[in-house]
Amino acid sequence: MPKSKLIGIVACSGEEIPEGTVSRVAVLKAFGKLMSPNIVTTCLPLFLAGQQQEREFVWAHPTITIEGCEKRCAERAIRMYGGNPKATIVVTDVEKETELMPKSRVYIGEKGEKLADAIAEKICKEVEKIVSECDKE
């Protein structure tokens, strides 16, 4: 884990699709695996609400976005406000890779949980990559 650098993970959380729920669950699973005070999550809608603290965070720290669909709202929102995500994971891409589909928006089911596990793994790998890059600097 980085000693001083923070890494932000931003989930789409899209309410309209089951993949939005999966993105939330995956981020929280990754938090459980990483168990680091240097990994933080940011509320995406807070960007629009104009929270300076949230915006400054994405300028100053590396971020990973977890997108529920191809519209990539989290990545676009961060770029809109001057940030540049280090990595983007799209839930629908991982669905294709793993052939795991969530059951519904409320209950993602067993396959949805496995899908979230797979995404959490990917998040952890991206975090490790960013940490090793930071260590080299």
Added chain:
Amino acid sequence: MEEDKEKILIIPCSGIGKPSGTIARLAAYYIVEDLLPKETDTVCLPLLVIGDEKTRQQVQKFPVITIDGCPYKCATKSVQSSNGKLAASLNVLQLYRDHIDLEVKSVVDPGPEGEKFARIVAGKILDEIRKIKREKEECPSQSS
């Protein structure tokens, strides 16, 4: 969502950092999936955040009830800044003041008491839906 049919939109904050975001989301799903699936729907709040035109048009066309999870009121502000038809705005934290005996476990799993509280919030949303319907019946021209 079905685009031509008149719907009431329920938009929760879905904030990932607090259990209140989960409660807002769950309460919205109780309405749009279980109780009034034909009369209500939801749209992705992040799509409004990035200014998606189709989503903006939906919130401008249909009455919207927002459910915020914290005092920043992101859902409400997002609908207002999209010139949406904000019909009512609920705040989970304010509603929780009357139910502090209920323990909301965590962001991932609100637990049985958290689910109970989400159903209470859903009840408040239903009250707002009834109000919207009543107003529409009384003044059909204003609500169209």
